[in-house]
Amino acid sequence: MSIKENEEFRPKIVAFCCNWCSYAGADLAGSSRLGYPADVKIIRVPCSCRVNPMFILRAFEKGADGVIICGCHPGDCHYSTGNYYARRRMTLLFSLLDYVGVEKGRTRVEWVSAAEGVKFSATMNEFVEKIRSLGKNVRLEDLRCRN
Amino acid sequence: MYKIAKANLPALFRLIAENQELYLPVNTADQVNFAAWTEDAQVDLDKLKTVKSPKDVFFPQSENLYSCVKDGKKISIEPEALKEQNFVVFGMKACDIRGVEVLDKVFLAEPVDSFYKARRDHGTIVAMACHEPEESCFCKVFGIDCADPAADVAAWMIGDELFWKPITEKGEALTKLAESLLENADEAKVEAEKTAIRSIVEQLPYSDLSLEGWNGDVLMDKFNSPVWEELYKPCLACGTCTFVCPTCQCYDIKDYDTGHGIQRYRCWDSCMYSDFTMMAHGNNRTSQMQRFRQRFMHKLVYFPANNGGMYSCVGCGRCVEKCPASLNIVKVVKAFQKQGGSNS
Amino acid sequence: MQELISRIKALLADKTVDRVLGWKAGDMPYNPEPAYFETEEDLKDFVYDGFCGANLSKYMIEASKLEGKTLVCLKPCDTYSFNQLIKEHRVDREKAYIIGVGCKGKLDIDKIKAQGIKGIKSISGAEIDGAADTLKIDTMYGEKTCSYADAMLERCHVCKGKEHMIYDEIIGESKDTADGNRFDEVAKIEAMSPEEKFAFFQKELSKCIRCNACRNVCPACSCRKCVFDSNKFDSAQKANVVSFEEKMFHIIRAFHVAGRCTDCGECSRVCPQGIPLHLFNRKFIKDINAFYGDYQAGADVDAKAPLTNFTFDDIEPGERG
């Protein structure tokens, strides 16, 4: 790690991207050279509906500072309905996380199509910015995993 | 015999906690449990029973055994340090102290559990008599005198005064530490209190519970009794009874991946759980009836058989109060009585 | 209660049912336990009073596997759970003979004890027939009283009503004991700052001993093997090692029963540490109602559950309804 990077808080961010739209959108951002911070690491899932709340909590447990889920736009799901289920699940989960005092903004859902490299990059930049402003996740981490 | 005004207790606690940890009953979100004393802890000495027994002071619900630290493909092992600091447990009741004696049988016998032993060696117990025993108590059944608890220090809360009697060397040392706050007292009030408590104990509904039929060579008879088939049915297979119990000592050993290595820790387990003693081939107790039977057979038959007749129930009554299905060891004992002491 | 017992006897006698699932008197005035009765002789211990709070519908999962019919006594709120279990194919309606028993609010012994009443020898006023407004409690430390309403379980203050959702017959009268808004407590927390919310739940959950009573009593938590007991998610945990695990457990448990929880309140009733666990479930219920329209799990077996349903215009995660 360079000294420069040490100075500021570098969050750990997990992005779950559906294979068909958002992962392709991330690829397009890449081939269009639309940058976003290296703090974001993408996990490819077939569909946003594959994202189990357990995965999200697990990420926080292990020290993630933000989790974002990206899927196809409503109506465009490769599997017709997956993102609708994901939307309801995440709506409820995020609301509960807010309710137990986890800062709003640590979790986010964004619909990014395969054609939206610009949106993908912009979303990630925005999200990283938000997480940086929120600081380290201390409310949902397992202290044993601290470095 | 010494005494200290109730109003001075905070000063006493502060003094004790100056250079050692002090555990005592603390109210957190309306529930009283043993916890470390802090300046803003809501100490509650009036509550007869803490929700959990204080056994976790000596045998924590979970504790690290050692850590494996990973560096590339190299792994090194870092043992967990043993307790080296002295500490005081204030306000344990006679039943809880018996509970610790039961744990001693398990953990201090060969092979000695070094984690437990270190805690026992460094802990000083201030026992408190039970001012107003309740209907769920049945310590008398196990020969425990809650009016005169024996530990490093015995204490009685009588009116606005706490009476203090050192018993052991550790107790004397603690008394010396607290000297400035203690004043001499005579034993008359304490004796009166003991008499009062004992008379209440006599009236307690469970005090006449008979353990007849549980001693001697009854293992197979009890084990094969059809009573279990009926008794277990309401059991939800939760671990409430186990986790509030002062004598349950089973634990599981698990690994936690911290990302930088592995922490091997042990944590309380419950014989009520379906994965208790789970092994590669499955589980040696496959039904809830068997698990239910195990718990009570252990308390009333197996443990005494191996420990000179010492039951591993102390009659604290926590399971009586907390079981979600209103099951408890008293109902078990009574059910066998009803069945008519069929031990031939 | 006599009417109930004679009816049960009749149904056992004419072999309509093979056994009865009800409550057996305990050795304290307040600790009856769920029990099976197979003969008239057994029934002498049968009791049904204000302390029979246990929701027997979950026991019907096991009873459904037995030969013949089981008569089960269900209070109005228990019938929601039973319906939900039918919906999830966990109980067999054909194996159940449901007597809808009357309910006038169930009692919480901890609330009575919290008033400093101890050494209880007997309690009168908790009987189901002609329940009194005031409980008379005879203790070793003297005669005490306590108002019935003050001794009621939290859930009875937000009673879902006196109607049974499913039954074969109803015996006894019920009363809607609601005297508060079900979502008041949730709204109070929602209004807190994130720091306050966190502190509140941190404090409550710090008491959790992971005894699993809440899960094991829950009619919605009917999994053969809970994710927290299996290695499917690498999530098998037994003890509260650090505060995260309690949060993980309670958040996921609430999520797993979201849209399925009938708000029967058993989790809060049985928690040995008095954690208000219903606050999790009720938050989900409140959100579901606000986001997707009013939904009461267990009211209608055929209704589509909110988490297996959707509309194109559902609100987006993070938005407020």
Added chain:
Amino acid sequence: METAAKQADLIREISGVNPYKCMKCGKCSASCPSYNEMDIKPHQFVSYVLHEDIESLVNSKSIWKCLSCFACVERCPRDVKPGKLIDAARQLVVRQKGQDFLLADEIPELLDPDIPQQLLVSAFRKYKR
């Protein structure tokens, strides 16, 4: 004294316009009613800002000839809005002049309610020369 680059930045900031978006179609100049009065044409404003020649802009006749009709703003297909650039240049001049504003009571009493707020503001700037 501000450098040209700083001034160009200021213009971009005040106007909120990204001059790089311009595709040089000329629709602004095609729409402009004051086109013939102007020395620097609306579409050229963009390249002056791009080339950071703000000096010429603030000294041009154009910034005072612009009627602030916003036809170019309305019709620009690329959201570049030359009218806003012109207004920004005007503002630059006004700012340099100091506290030389119209007083509130000088605002004509009878105003067409349909006139956009922004038009009024830029008109005041313009006529307060």
Added chain:
Amino acid sequence: MQRIGVFVCHCGSNIAATVDVKKVVELIKLEPGVVHAEDYQYMCSEAGQEKIAVAIREKGLTGIVVCSCSPRMHEATFRKAAEKAGINPYMVEIANIREQCSWIHKDMEEATKKAVILARAAVAKVNLNAPLKPGESLVTKRALVIGGGIAGIQTALDIADAGYEVDIVEKTPSIGGRMSQLDKTFPTLDCSACILTPKMVDAAAHEKINIYTYSEVEKVSGFVGDFTVDIRKKARYVDMDKCTGCGVCQEKCPSKKAPSEFNRGLNKRSAIYTPFAQAIPNVPVIDADYCVKLKTGKCGLCEKVCQAGAIDYTQKDEIITQKYGAIVVATGFDVIKLDKYDEYAYSQSKDVITSLELERIMNAAGPTKGHLERLSDGKAPKNIVFIQCVGSRCSDNRGKSYCSKICCMYTAKHAMLIRDKYPDVNVTVFYIDVRTPGKNFDEFYRRAVEEYGVNYIKGQVGKVLPQPDGQLLVQGVDLIDNKQIKMEADMVVLAAAIEPESSVRKIATMLTASIDTNNFLTEAHPKLRPVESPTAGVFLSGVCQGPKDIPETVAQAGAAAVKVVGLLAKDKLLTNPCTAKPDELLCNGCSTCANVCPYGAISYEDKLINDHGIRETRRVASVNSALCQGCGACTVACPSGCMDLQGFSNRQIIAEVDAICR
């Protein structure tokens, strides 16, 4: 424990310039399970693949991680390579260190660090990978083409010529599409009808082609090789078998107030109509909105005059259910609505028209019988102004951000044709750029300028003002002369942007084919798979994928047909083995999973289960792996974690999460 080999690709300098590949190799070697790691210039090359094969042989690898470009690019390549070398192809995972690392990060240290983490996550996943075997599904040897324009017709013809059955579904009463509305075509000025009509006839006559006109796709289910489609055949009120196409009904029909769709509403047609003379099928339909009989019950004239007795007022919509192996979308385009472009006075003056309307005016079968005249007064125009890029290349919210591609050329065509036929008419074109990439395109445009004297002005029109005398005042700018121009015109032609046909959204949703923000269907890869949708078995033909001219459309139509034929030629398809799989011992039988399955792939059965010695009959879920597409909705719906997704299992994803967060 797996024996994992990690292969780090330089991708020339694409990766290696930003990611220190040597460092990645060095660090990844420290991960548990990794027994081999190396880097190479191009892993996807023959030599690169050979390196993988050698390592598998020599080091006994059981799992492979390739750190390279997106798995969407080369996952299949490396899986094949692994399979050839003897290990299960699903033991390969890709760490995407190009698109999602080297290409978006500038700092080498940072990018390298991230690449190592991504590789670590892939290693963690492979550690838990299990060999998977694809299942097989049968292919229905029939294709569906949605849209009967030139794209659809050409695709259908090419598929049918290869010997497969094809159905065309066209929502209007005739096939032909937009091309049938055109008068001439660039850059050769062929008559559009002359080259289209034979194709239409061929299609209609082809024994393998079945055309459903006046029909729409209603519902699509299934998956590649086995789609089931409901087609709604709208009530035509004319018996297709009986009608002889004599046309008497249309002549006699008293209701002649319906705007002609074919002529863009410039004139009227009868309630019973064929859209144009060469319509195929040559069978009219009755427009229920205008038919007096259907509206009031009176009239019935067409029935009386029809000697064939083909009129049937009682006809109802009919649903046809058909199975297909492949579906081609060829839904085409329309021009945008111009209501947001007030400045051009399109809605104020009849003489401001779109180019497509001009096509109809110029066409002999059009509203003016091919005479160039003003629609307001029928007079011959003297000055015509063409305005380019109306709604194209706009980044405001009024128009489209893209270039419509065909306008420059058809405007040159129009200008040239007008100057050719009416040399005294002045033609002015306002343009931003003239875009003529295409064979003989620029030559064509230059001819318009040089030979036909069309006046091209670099600049835009700001506004068109209709004058009281009916003339149009055009105010524009000449950016070269730096002059504002005010000129009179008697006709203004707007090159309005084109956009995908509005019905495509619904169709895309039914097909679960992805669609971009402009409603163009997304191709599987912008360069390498331009005629395939990311949804397997769905192909794209024509403008539904992006603006195109006719030759490009025909070329793409042929390409799509080849893809379809390639698919239909197979008897069986290998199915994706990444499907859901229940653990019967954990199943509660609650049906929650089945309730969220979009494919009806989950069923329940009563099954004797042996759960560690406890034998009982339980209601348990079972997954039909041929139907399951592997979305994973069920895995999250399942509370006990009994349902898991192969290839993306709970523990695999958790391992990735752990590796990333550590």
